Amino acid sequence: MAFDAHHDTSDEALMILYANGDRLAALSLTRRITPRVMAYASRLLSGDRAEAEDVAQETMLRLWRIAPEWRQGEAKVTTWAYRVATNLCTDRLRSRQRRGRTTLDDAPEMPDPGLSEVERLVETDRARALDAALNLLPERQRQAVVLRHIEGLSNPDIAAIMDLGVEAVESLTARGKHTLASLLSGQKDAIGYEDH
Amino acid sequence: MQHDDIDDLFVDLAKAAPAPSEALIDRVLADALREQPKPAPLAPPRTVGRWSQMVRRFGGVPTLAGVTAALVGLAVGYADPTTVDLLAGGLSSYSIGDADLFPAADFLVTEG
Numbered sequence: 026m027a028f029d030a031h032h033d034t035s036d037e038a039l040m041i042l043y044a045n046g047d048r049l050a051a052l053s054l055t056r057r058i059t060p061r062v063m064a065y066a067s068r069l070l071s072g073d074r075a076e077a078e079d080v081a082q083e084t085m086l087r088l089w090r091i092a093p094e095w096r097q098g099e100a101k102v103t104t105w106a107y108r109v110a111t112n113l114c115t116d117r118l119r120s121r122q123r124r125g126r127t128t129l130d131d132a133p134e135m136p137d138p139g140l141s142e143v144e145r146l147v148e149t150d151r152a153r154a155l156d157a158a159l160n161l162l163p164e165r166q167r168q169a170v171v172l173r174h175i176e177g178l179s180n181p182d183i184a185a186i187m188d189l190g191v192e193a194v195e196s197l198t199a200r201g202k203h204t205l206a207s208l209l210s211g212q213k214d215a216i217g218y219e220d221h
Numbered sequence: 222m223q224h225d226d227i228d229d230l231f232v233d234l235a236k237a238a239p240a241p242s243e244a245l246i247d248r249v250l251a252d253a254l255r256e257q258p259k260p261a262p263l264a265p266p267r268t269v270g271r272w273s274q275m276v277r278r279f280g281g282v283p284t285l286a287g288v289t290a291a292l293v294g295l296a297v298g299y300a301d302p303t304t305v306d307l308l309a310g311g312l313s314s315y316s317i318g319d320a321d322l323f324p325a326a327d328f329l330v331t332e333g
Contacts, residue, residue, distance in 0.1 A: 043253070046260045051253035059249050064238035078245045085249045089256035152237045155230040174231040175238075205227055 036102035040088075040095040051089075054102070059085055061103065061176065062110045068171045069114040071160045080113045101182070108186045111168055118164065158208040166201035173198045 031039055031053040039057075042050035062084045067077035087109050088102070159167055165187070172183045173194075183194045241249075269277070279285045 044258055046257060048254065048257070051257060052250060055246060055249045055253055059241050059246060060238070063241040063245070067239045072239075074239060077239065078241065081241060081245060082248055082252065086252050086256070089253050092256075093258050151230055152233040155227070155234050159234075174228070175235045177235070202227060209227070209230075 037095070037097045040092050040102060041097060043089070044092040044095065054088070055085065058088065058102065058106050062106050065107060065171060065176055066110050066114055068156070068159065068175060069111070069168065070117060072156065076117055080110055080117070083113055084110045100185075104178075104182050104185050107172065107176070107178070107182075108188075111186060115164065154209060155205070158205050161208060162201050162204055166197050166204065169194055169197035170201035170205070174202070 031042070031050060034042070034050075034053070036054065036057065039050045039054050043054060059081055063077055063081040066080040066084075067074060070076045070080070084106055088106060091105075159170065162170065168187060169183060172178045172186060173180070178186070180191045180194045180198075183189075183198075184191045187194065189197075276282060276285055279288065
């Protein structure tokens with residue numbers, strides 16, 4: 026565990042401290058928020074580490090710039106960061122779609138949208154199988170499922186991040202999970218599960 | 222595949238989250254320190270005048286006012302009553318000599 030001089034201080038209070046010139050608050054926020062944004066962006070960007078790092082850095086840069094205007098009680102820092110990261114990832118995914126998937130940067134790490142790609146990846150390990158299946162979900166379903174089941178956020182927080190109602194989030198996560206079950210059902214032997 | 226199985230997979234995937242490199246942490250921290258608002262420069266100390274220094278030496282304005290009132294009271298106490306009358310602008314026609322300070326005590330000094 027990295028050193029956190031402000032381990033008892035909330036993220037929101039750290040924002041105020043940072044804006045007041047506290048350098049340790051900058052370090053604490055960096056250590057707390059960056060890994061979460063990085064992991065989330067990586068899930069949304071199909072595991073493209075370089076792009077995920079760019080998104081994480083850009084998200085944090087925007088966080089530093091908003092800090093002087095931050096008011097405690099208005100929003101959670103993590104919710105705000107996930108929301109910015111979601112938008113940045115969406116922009117990048119759309120940019121990919123416009124450019125096509127033939128560039129050298131994209132080609133090695135983008136899975137094919139067909140089930141055969143899932144079948145190939147599922148032979149490696151269970152986590153990668155799920156990761157590959159996640160990439161086949163529609164964008165909004167993937168965002169909701171990742172935020173709910175991997176990042177562990179509450180439905181109201183996800184609703185704030187995705188600018189949706191809580192019921193819409195519940196619907197997205199339920200449909201996403203159902204789709205994942207369908208995608209992975211044919212792979213149960215490879216990923217170590219039996220039918221129930 | 223059951224949903225419980227997928228929940229187990231989610232746990233596996235969360236454990237396998239890609240961690241940020243130290244280079245990324247360094248870049249983010251460098252951005253943070255570059256963007257961090259600088260504290261406002263301190264105002265230069267105000268020069269204190271001689272009069273202010275003297276007032277402060279006496280304990281401030283309230284103390285000085287009390288000392289002044291005491292001195293005035295002392296001066297009035299020592300002053301000749303005619304001086305007081307003079308200071309009052311001669312408004313009082315009453316002379317201090319007319320004052321009968323103990324009117325009811327005359328019998329005490331009567332001999333006999």
